[in-house]
Amino acid sequence: MADVRTTTLPDAKTAPEAPPSPVHVTIRREDYRPPEWLVPEIALKFALGIEKTRVQSKLSVERNPDSADKSNVLRLNGDGLTPAGVWIDGSPCDNWSMDGGDLLLELPGDRHEIGIDVEINPAANTKLMGLYASNGMLCTQCEAEGFRRITFFPDRPDVLSKYRVRMEGDASRFPVLLSNGNRVAAGEAGDGAHWAEWHDPFPKPSYLFALVAGDLKPNRDTFTTLSGRKVDLAIWVREVDLPKTQHAMDSLKLAMAWDEKVYGREYDLDQFNIVAVTDFNMGAMENKSLNIFNSAYVLADQDTATDADFDNIARVVAHEYFHNWSGDRVTCRDWFQLSLKEGFTVFRDQSFSADVGSPPVKRIEDVRVLRAVQFPEDQGPLAHPVRPDSYMEISNFYTATVYNKGAEVIRMFHTVLGPENFRKGTDLYFDRNDGRAATCDDFVAALEDGSGVDLQPFKIWYSQAGTPKVRARIEHDAEAKIATLHLEQHVDPTPGQPDKQPMPIPLRTALVGSETGHEICPERLIILDQARQSVTFENVTEPPLLSINRNFSAPIIVEAVRSPGELERLAQADTDPFARYEAMQELMMRALVAGARGEEVDREPVIRAIGATLRSNSLDPAFKADAILLPSDSLIADRMDVVDPDAIHAVREQLRSAIGSELHDELVAAHRSDGAAGDDLSPSAKGVRRLRTVALGFVAAADQAEAAELAKAQFDRADSMTDRQGALGVLVSTDTPQRQAALNAFYDRFHDDPLVLDKWFALQAASQRPDTVDRVLELSRHFDFVITNPNRLRSLAGTFGANHWAFHSADGRGYAFLADMIIAADKLNPQVAARLVPPFGRWRRFEPKRAAMMRQQLERIAATPGLSKDVYEQVTKSLA
Numbered sequence: 001m002a003d004v005r006t007t008t009l010p011d012a013k014t015a016p017e018a019p020p021s022p023v024h025v026t027i028r029r030e031d032y033r034p035p036e037w038l039v040p041e042i043a044l045k046f047a048l049g050i051e052k053t054r055v056q057s058k059l060s061v062e063r064n065p066d067s068a069d070k071s072n073v074l075r076l077n078g079d080g081l082t083p084a085g086v087w088i089d090g091s092p093c094d095n096w097s098m099d100g101g102d103l104l105l106e107l108p109g110d111r112h113e114i115g116i117d118v119e120i121n122p123a124a125n126t127k128l129m130g131l132y133a134s135n136g137m138l139c140t141q142c143e144a145e146g147f148r149r150i151t152f153f154p155d156r157p158d159v160l161s162k163y164r165v166r167m168e169g170d171a172s173r174f175p176v177l178l179s180n181g182n183r184v185a186a187g188e189a190g191d192g193a194h195w196a197e198w199h200d201p202f203p204k205p206s207y208l209f210a211l212v213a214g215d216l217k218p219n220r221d222t223f224t225t226l227s228g229r230k231v232d233l234a235i236w237v238r239e240v241d242l243p244k245t246q247h248a249m250d251s252l253k254l255a256m257a258w259d260e261k262v263y264g265r266e267y268d269l270d271q272f273n274i275v276a277v278t279d280f281n282m283g284a285m286e287n288k289s290l291n292i293f294n295s296a297y298v299l300a301d302q303d304t305a306t307d308a309d310f311d312n313i314a315r316v317v318a319h320e321y322f323h324n325w326s327g328d329r330v331t332c333r334d335w336f337q338l339s340l341k342e343g344f345t346v347f348r349d350q351s352f353s354a355d356v357g358s359p360p361v362k363r364i365e366d367v368r369v370l371r372a373v374q375f376p377e378d379q380g381p382l383a384h385p386v387r388p389d390s391y392m393e394i395s396n397f398y399t400a401t402v403y404n405k406g407a408e409v410i411r412m413f414h415t416v417l418g419p420e421n422f423r424k425g426t427d428l429y430f431d432r433n434d435g436r437a438a439t440c441d442d443f444v445a446a447l448e449d450g451s452g453v454d455l456q457p458f459k460i461w462y463s464q465a466g467t468p469k470v471r472a473r474i475e476h477d478a479e480a481k482i483a484t485l486h487l488e489q490h491v492d493p494t495p496g497q498p499d500k501q502p503m504p505i506p507l508r509t510a511l512v513g514s515e516t517g518h519e520i521c522p523e524r525l526i527i528l529d530q531a532r533q534s535v536t537f538e539n540v541t542e543p544p545l546l547s548i549n550r551n552f553s554a555p556i557i558v559e560a561v562r563s564p565g566e567l568e569r570l571a572q573a574d575t576d577p578f579a580r581y582e583a584m585q586e587l588m589m590r591a592l593v594a595g596a597r598g599e600e601v602d603r604e605p606v607i608r609a610i611g612a613t614l615r616s617n618s619l620d621p622a623f624k625a626d627a628i629l630l631p632s633d634s635l636i637a638d639r640m641d642v643v644d645p646d647a648i649h650a651v652r653e654q655l656r657s658a659i660g661s662e663l664h665d666e667l668v669a670a671h672r673s674d675g676a677a678g679d680d681l682s683p684s685a686k687g688v689r690r691l692r693t694v695a696l697g698f699v700a701a702a703d704q705a706e707a708a709e710l711a712k713a714q715f716d717r718a719d720s721m722t723d724r725q726g727a728l729g730v731l732v733s734t735d736t737p738q739r740q741a742a743l744n745a746f747y748d749r750f751h752d753d754p755l756v757l758d759k760w761f762a763l764q765a766a767s768q769r770p771d772t773v774d775r776v777l778e779l780s781r782h783f784d785f786v787i788t789n790p791n792r793l794r795s796l797a798g799t800f801g802a803n804h805w806a807f808h809s810a811d812g813r814g815y816a817f818l819a820d821m822i823i824a825a826d827k828l829n830p831q832v833a834a835r836l837v838p839p840f841g842r843w844r845r846f847e848p849k850r851a852a853m854m855r856q857q858l859e860r861i862a863a864t865p866g867l868s869k870d871v872y873e874q875v876t877k878s879l880a
């Protein structure tokens with residue numbers, strides 16, 4: 001029936017809503033007050049239609065005994081709603097008033113029943129917040145403030161209610177009707193309509209409400225909990241997609257068992273449902289017992305999904321499932337506490353993925369994400385603490401700082417306490433706060449009380465923004481056999497925080513003998529909590545090499561005094577795999593930064609280290625692939641005082657080309673290595689495939705013609721999307737006849753599969769050719785480019801914004817293109833548009849010509865009439 005275009009593109013009469021008032025208020029954490037009124041129960045009745053849905057609500061409201069305010073006005077949040085009828089205790093009420101989008105009611109007593117009718121148009125909802133239409137079905141997204149687009153309600157996470165939901169709709173259009181909790185009744189309603197009623201016994205905040213109605217089919221399974229309760233599981237998708245749901249189901253069952261084993265958390269209802277939707281602003285959403293997913297994180301088979309897609313599905317399925325405890329049973333008091341659920345849940349999903357895969361490879365990947373996304377956040381105009389102090393639009397705070405740095409903070413607690421004490425702390429946390437809306441302070445208090453360890457000094461990680469830089473230098477007294485480690489820490493100012501305090505930094509540290517290569521001082525945990533500090537090591541029998549911040553024990557930047565020779569030695573000898581990776585990265589980074597500054601580059605240590613890694617018999621292929629990958633253009637840029645993207649790109653390509661020719665035979669051998677059938681999803685098979693493509697990339701840097709032949713062969717013979725996409729990813733940056741042939745073949749085969757077509761757009765937007773901007777402009781006019789679909793928009797504009805060399809093209813056309821995209825997308829979906837702004841935020845660090853052009857584009861966006869609060873906040877903060 002209705003496809004993506006017809007259901008999500010606005011037409012004349014369903015045009016986007018009027019622009020919000022230009023005065024955007026700042027909400028502050030210090031202004032938190034408990035709610036004046038509570039809503040212990042809510043009943044909702046939906047008469048569903050794609051273009052017209054009627055919502056009738058009944059709220060039982062009562063004064064909150066914990067609130068000091070005793071006014072008799074009840075404020076119910078609304079966004080774009082008009083009451084069609086209001087009742088108080090059964091009698092029609094007409095002395096209601098509106099304040100902005102909110103509904104104000106005067107209530108004489110302490111306890112009342114409020115009835116409200118509204119009508120909404122899901123098809124016109126291009127923001128994809130609230131109730132919206134996607135691919136012919138209806139679904140909801142309420143976090144953070146979407147519920148107020150469905151009905152009037154105190155839409156804040158510290159108001160918890162028991163929900164009863166009745167929905168009615170056309171049985172052929174909406175054969176499946178789902179909501180939170182248990183389905184308690186269902187029946188026919190005449191005229192081809194049917195209805196269902198759902199009860200959720202667990203009180204929950206409005207952001208966890210969910211409803212789905214559509215023509216969906218289930219992949220069903222069951223899980224028996226530790227205490228022997230049987231849970232019915234279902235993953236709901238369009239019928240054609242059913243064969244692609246098994247990996248998500250397997251991941252779900254693994255995650256359920258893992259949470260029982262590692263955290264003692266059992267599932268608590270008889271049903272658990274996952275629904276895949278085509279149009280979704282984020283990855284997925286943890287609505288109680290009815291998780292709604294971006295289809296990209298559900299659907300996979302060998303032919304259409306890469307190994308990375310499979311891993312991401314497992315990660316996101318686990319993440320949303322884990323939220324049942326860290327998010328739903330214990331939720332957040334206010335949105336400033338977002339990291340309470342997100343940081344903790346990311347830490348939990350990271351640990352899960354490590355346990356079911358390879359821990360060092362997973363750790364490298366987590367750190368790579370942190371450095372690529374969170375470090376730039378911390379260094380730019382949008383820097384904010386893990387627990388922010390203020391916001392204009394909360395949607396802008398679903399950031400890598402809140403999620404990934406938040407997870408690093410939890411990981412530091414885990415490191416400092418050790419696994420047993422950490423578990424005592426989390427048990428106490430869940431116990432104490434079950435059914436409550438809690439704060440980050442409550443979390444730390446439970447860890448302290450459970451473990452008996454004082455964690456107060458660590459709380460500064462929640463409040464102080466910025467990435468600490470730690471200088472380290474080791475001094476060896478050969479005669480006394482003593483080594484002294486001198487440490488210094490420093491945090492640069494961030495917006496609103498000019499002066500920084502020293503932070504407690506847990507550093508796993510060991511010393512490796514520079515002659516023997518042995519670990520001469522075993523790993524110990526140093527807590528650096530002063531601005532300067534020295535630590536001594538005894539019995540240091542040979543000149544030591546410093547192995548510090550092992551396994552990335554703290555989310556910091558280490559500036560250690562170590563020569564290239566020492567790094568090269570550590571890259572081979574360090575017993576901590578992460579530290580080995582790190583030594584390689586540092587070795588490469590030094591060469592690249594020197595080259596970008598126009599200094600002489602000594603490539604030999606880098607090439608020797610990569611050669612030794614490739615030839616090693618003991619390292620696994622996935623680790624090899626990680627270790628030999630050069631730092632990206634943007635990571636190099638982060639180390640420069642004045643960024644010249646062309647210089648960075650040139651020096652990186654030269655180094656890649658030198659590696660490609662000097663290590664040609666090793667690389668081709670790694671490329672040819674087999675033992676990885678397409679259906680083999682073991683960590684080692686994934687590693688072989690990874691290394692195959694990474695090696696090919698180096699060969700291409702040295703000899704495009706040779707690489708194009710190898711790549712085309714890999715492409716044509718591929719028995720998995722991993723090999724196919726890997727080959728195409730290499731070809732797409734070459735200037736060879738195979739390039740266009742492969743792109744066309746890929747399009748012809750997969751243009752009906754939206755998730756694979758996203759890859760086709762993304763690969764071209766990531767291309768390292770001089771004509772990428774032209775190609776991307778062309779693609780934005782392509783038949784299949786659908787700006788209302790967030791995945792498609794991100795695959796083109798989001799990927800392009802992260803393509804350092806192309807986005808920063810010297811003529812400024814990359815900037816103009818992304819700004820145009822932001823302006824166009826903002827009229828439809830402000831949340832997604834605002835997420836495209838950050839690449840502009842770093843303008844101050846670029847050479848003057850580019851800095852001026854970037855700033856101009858920010859100013860152009862800022863001057864656009866009717867700009868959303870979302871984009872307004874990001875753009876004005878970027879300019880400030």
Ligand code: PHE
Pocket residue numbers: 141143144281282283284285286319320323342398
């Ligand atoms: N809470 C979701 C998660 O991280 C993310 C999300 C936020 C989804 C806002 C939709 C909207 O699991």
Ligand code: ZN
Pocket residue numbers: 319323341342345
């Ligand atoms: Zn989450």
